[in-house]
Every structure is written in C-alpha cells, then in structure tokens.
Amino acid sequence: MGNFKPYPLKEVYRLIEPGPVVLVTTALKDEKNIMTMSWHTMIDFEPPIIACVVSNRNHSFNILRKSKECVINIPTSKIAQEVVGCGNTSGTNKNKFEYFHLTPTAASTVKAPLIKECYACLECKVIDSSLATKYNLFFLEVKKAWIRKEKTKYPATLHHFGRGHFMLPGKIIKIASRMK
Ligand SMILES: Cc1cc2nc3c(=O)[nH]c(=O)nc-3n(C[C@H](O)[C@H](O)[C@H](O)COP(=O)(O)O)c2cc1C
Numbered sequence: 020m021g022n023f024k025p026y027p028l029k030e031v032y033r034l035i036e037p038g039p040v041v042l043v044t045t046a047l048k049d050e051k052n053i054m055t056m057s058w059h060t061m062i063d064f065e066p067p068i069i070a071c072v073v074s075n076r077n078h079s080f081n082i083l084r085k086s087k088e089c090v091i092n093i094p095t096s097k098i099a100q101e102v103v104g105c106g107n108t109s110g111t112n113k114n115k116f117e118y119f120h121l122t123p124t125a126a127s128t129v130k131a132p133l134i135k136e137c138y139a140c141l142e143c144k145v146i147d148s149s150l151a152t153k154y155n156l157f158f159l160e161v162k163k164a165w166i167r168k169e170k171t172k173y174p175a176t177l178h179h180f181g182r183g184h185f186m187l188p189g190k191i192i193k194i195a196s197r198m199k
Contacts, residue, residue, distance in 0.1 A: 037060060043055075043056050047086050057179040067160070088145065121136055143162065
C-alpha cells in the first residue's frame with residue numbers, strides 16, 4: 020500500500036470528527052444535565068437540522084428520549100477543563116452545573132437551559148428518534164439560536180482528536196467557492 024499503513028478501525032473517529040465539541044444540556048422535571056458531545060453533523064440548512072449520537076450508556080440519553088428537547092451549547096477553550104469534566108462524569112450522581120460552576124440560563128423554546136459561559140447556544144427539538152435504539156442517533160431541529168454579543172469572528176472552539184487531545188482553530192484561508 021505504498022505510503023499507507025493500516026489504521027485501527029476503532030480509531031477512525033479520530034480522523035473524521037468534524038467538531039466543534041459541544042455541551043448538550045437536557046432537562047426533565049427538576050433535573051438538568053450537561054453532556055459533552057463531538058459526534059454530530061449538519062443535515063440541512065434551514066430549518067437547521069443536526070444529527071447526533073448520544074450513547075444509551077449516558078444519562079442524557081434517557082432525558083433526551085423522554086423530554087424530546089435539548090440545547091447544543093458551543094464552548095471555547097476558556098472552559099476546556101469543564102468540557103472534558105462534563106464528558107467524564109455522569110449526571111446520575113452529580114449536578115454538573117454546580118460541580119463545574121457553569122451557569123444555567125433559561126431558554127426560550129425548550130426547558131433545557133443555555134450555558135451562559137458558552138459562545139453560542141442552539142435550542143433544539145428532537146424530530147426523529149427512529150434510529151435511537153439501533154444507533155443512538157437523534158435528529159434535532161434548531162428552533163432558536165443564540166450567539167454572544169461580543170462574538171469574535173473565529174472563536175477558539177475545541178476540535179476533538181481523541182484521548183484528551185484537542186485542536187483549536189488555526190490559520191484561516193479563504194478560497195472562492197460557490198458553496199454558501
Ligand atoms: C471530548 C468528548 C466528546 C464526547 N462525545 C460524545 C458523543 O458524541 N456522544 C456520546 O454519547 N458521548 C460523548 N462523550 C461522552 C459523554 O460526554 C460522557 O459519557 C458523559 O459522561 C455523559 O454524561 P451523562 O451520563 O451525564 O449524560 C464525549 C466525551 C468527551 C470528553
């Protein structure tokens with residue numbers, strides 16, 4: 020295979036994850052939870068549809084299934100420790116908002132809260148969970164989107180390389196393209 024060598028299938032995610040890493044908030048009754056997620060993709064422009072994998076081993080899976088709504092919060096490297104923390108702990112025995120000193124803020128269309136420390140927040144409703152049992156796959160429609168007023172053009176989002184490695188956006192290049 021010349022220049023190539025076999026790459027372990029279990030490591031493939033490390034090559035293709037698009038990022039950015041996000042924090043998914045969910046809520047049910049008095050409980051609210053946060054989960055770190057990097058397996059997501061855009062499906063459509065408008066209304067924005069996002070597909071994402073929320074493992075059934077996660078507490079968030081049950082809340083998402085029952086409540087059928089969530090917020091996708093986009094953090095920056097400022098809260099990288101908290102992002103990893105929310106991905107290494109379970110909401111079954113921890114209030115992650117209190118533990119990681121993240122601030123819940125009321126959303127406008129869903130019960131799940133926005134995270135004040137994030138630079139953008141997408142209020143979402145589950146529109147299709149027919150593949151959730153087989154693939155843990157949920158389709159979400161973004162109903163309302165928020166961005167920080169002082170937003171920078173290229174925020175320092177986190178992009179997952181696996182095993183605690185993250186890439187921050189680097190050099191930006193622009194190439195004429197018909198793609199919007
Ligand atoms: C960088 C990172 C990315 C992650 N991406 C996902 C993901 O895309 N889907 C998923 O189900 N879990 C993902 N996880 C794992 C969950 O965040 C983790 O299992 C978390 O403890 C679930 O919290 P919960 O049980 O309170 O819902 C990721 C964790 C990290 C650190």
